[in-house]
Amino acid sequence: MKFAWKKILPIGAAIIMVLLLIAWGWTGLGTASFVRTTLSGLTLGSLFFMVAAGLTLIFGLMDVLNFAHGAMFMLGAYMGWQFYTNPTFIFGISPLIFAFASGLMLLPLIKPALIRWEINSKLQQNLPRIAYALALLMIFFAFNQLDIMGLADTAMVAITTTTADNPLAELSAQEPLLRFWVRPALMLVSGALIAFATAKPGDKTEFAVAEKTTQKWIIVAALFVATVLLTAFREALPETVLLMNGNLRFFLAMIVAVLFGLVFGGIIEITLIRPLYQRATFIVLMTLGLSFVIREVVQVLWDPLAYQMVRPPFFAQPGKAETVLEWFRNGNSTLNIFGVTFPTYRLFIIALGLVMFIFITLLMTRTRLGMIIRAGVQDPEMVEALGINVRQVFTFVFALGIAMAALGGIGAAPFIPVQPLMGDQFQMQGFITVVLGGMGSYVGAFIGALTLGLARAFGDYFALKLSLSPAIAEASTVIIMIIVLLIRPSGLFGKKE
């Protein structure tokens, strides 16, 4: 029973404190400003949670402080926004990516045969190098002169000139399909070459078994079919997407951001983070460098400008809805809540954060994977000793964390300007949230995010009242964190050292 008390006590204390604060705030501020400030705080808290949830899981499981999380948030916003306004870029580049992945997925299939290959040691050393060089050359030719630069122009054009018969306001015609086929083909071969090189042909020290071959062949075949379809319909698909209902398109944009985050996170974990698990400090440095690079790449592709994403029609109709039903029928941009006019899109962000929290809770408490993750947070070595491939779980959790950040990014995109530095502030607040809630605890991240969001909102309100700048409210979050850390050095819900 003592154990249970320890768990319940902080939650109970927090609830009582929150209730007291609500009562005090309600009487002190008056209904209107109290409701408005609370809702603003919840919106912010929801966004903080989307960043912090991934951070806390990644840290709890594998001790990785991911400094590139804000950059991922930003990338998710860019991807979703690009899909929403003009998906030509995404559909133009996806055949290449899918072809590459299809080639790469051959790795587990060819490895068992390749490592048994009898070749002399010199060839064994040089063959992978040649293959890598060839693959890089092919990637270069595949992307050479591909019309992907100047996204800043195309993205802005499409949304303003969309008409019923021609939604794509492309002035120059796209590359003829016959010539375009060469690019995915090159990418396919280069992916296969890299698979060949990573398989280390002729290396007797390697070990691989051919198992679940059919399943793996199906993955390769599926990726290949996807490549072919995407290449064939690469001009028709963007048009279809742009002619869709705006709400559906926004929903699809969120899915694109999540998928992108999953894939990108997985790739980063496997290629960049995994070699460094032995040197924890260097992972931090690596993610720092990565955030640097991502930010610059985004500025190369989209120009260093700030964009304003158009809200989906469900939140865009001018005029105030008096009831929730009216909003659902008309899609108003503002809603009347206890006499306060509040933007409906911010309510959506709050809902998105809640949905994400419920999703994580279900994942962590109701699935086998969640069980493994929770066990891994406690003791990764023990989990590995039980015969579970922890490395695979690491990759999945990293990808999941990035995907959540990306979803947060596209969720925030219609609300804040889409620009290369948009993630940094959220990353900072995300870190504070994670430290506040205790690293590795998603419940802690949730509570911490709510606390911080509300502190920011009320801090802003009081700063305005006392004619201080909002910067003081920003600094107040740091003070909250310091106080919590002085009392509980491992955060509110963190495990004790």
Next chain:
Amino acid sequence: MPEPTSTKKISFRKIIRRESGFLVLTVLLGLFPFVMNLITGSGLNDGITKYWQGQLIAFFIMAVLAMSYDLLIGYAGILSFGHAAFFGGGAYTMALLLTHWGPTFASRYRITIPGGTDITTLIIFIASLLASAVVALLIGALFSATSARLKGAYFAMLTLALAEAIHILAKATDFVQWTGADEGLHGVPIPAWLNPTQFRLRFYFIALAFLVISYFVIRRFTNSPTGRVIVATRENEDRMRMIGYNPATYRTITFLTASLFAGLAGAMYSLWNMSATPSMTSAVTTVNMLIMVILGGMGTLIGPIIGAGLMQTLSQFLYNFFGARWPLVFGLIFIFIVLFFPYGIVGTWRLKQPDLKAGWERFRRLLGSKPPEQQ
């Protein structure tokens, strides 16, 4: 505290031999303006010679900053992300005092030495410098006091957040008449005899002296018994605690030393730029320091100096080559270094030195010259 076991006297000659590389570098840098003047004939305080002196001054100051950071992450193994707070704290103290306190003081009092020379500006300058050091030390004390119980990631995050708080205060519009908020302080009225545009050569030697003195003081610190304890704590904290050392004390000492030098570097930087801007306190500054240290090699002291120089030249070179998007290339280089040369330039050099020596001998034998005399 137990007495250090080795009381062997280190002779002056020994120090010279051990630090020969650094001393040669110092002499070369000291001769640089004159040699440059001889070659280009542009005058000591003019043209290209002046430009390169400026580049080197920035390098000297950044080198001290990188060294102070190396003290933390290299020697003590503390991953702190708040170093910009010390740097910015020093810079702001200097700039604020010179802007708001200096003129009023000079208008009220006049201090002369018996010979009749006016030393008011000198007094103001020294007082501001001391104040910068004190402020940096106070910030360092604040950092180590709040983070005394924390470890690892919590510690890193707390330092990051504290530095962010100081950054926010530097940017806050509430103190705009003092700090200039987002704009920062510009055109700081620094003493006329120190003006880096008028007396570039003088400032050059002051900055060089600053680097040399800092290097030897930090070197002395790391070689002292205290420094040994700090390194040992990095290697095994529990064991040091068992022997009877308190790691928290030594962490505080390291923090204070590092913050002192970072603060002085900040003060120098604000003198050199005649400004103090919020970007000096931002996380980007810390990341730049980190890159310098990683580039040169952690825990080597000479490495961060090289790293600072490389960063300075590389950023110039890459900017000329790739335009505004040069950080992209720089970031790729950084990732490459982290993945493949985690010990930096000096660290990798020290690791590979035996190999390189053997290779050099083989090369000489190949050329048919005399084999090295064997004793």
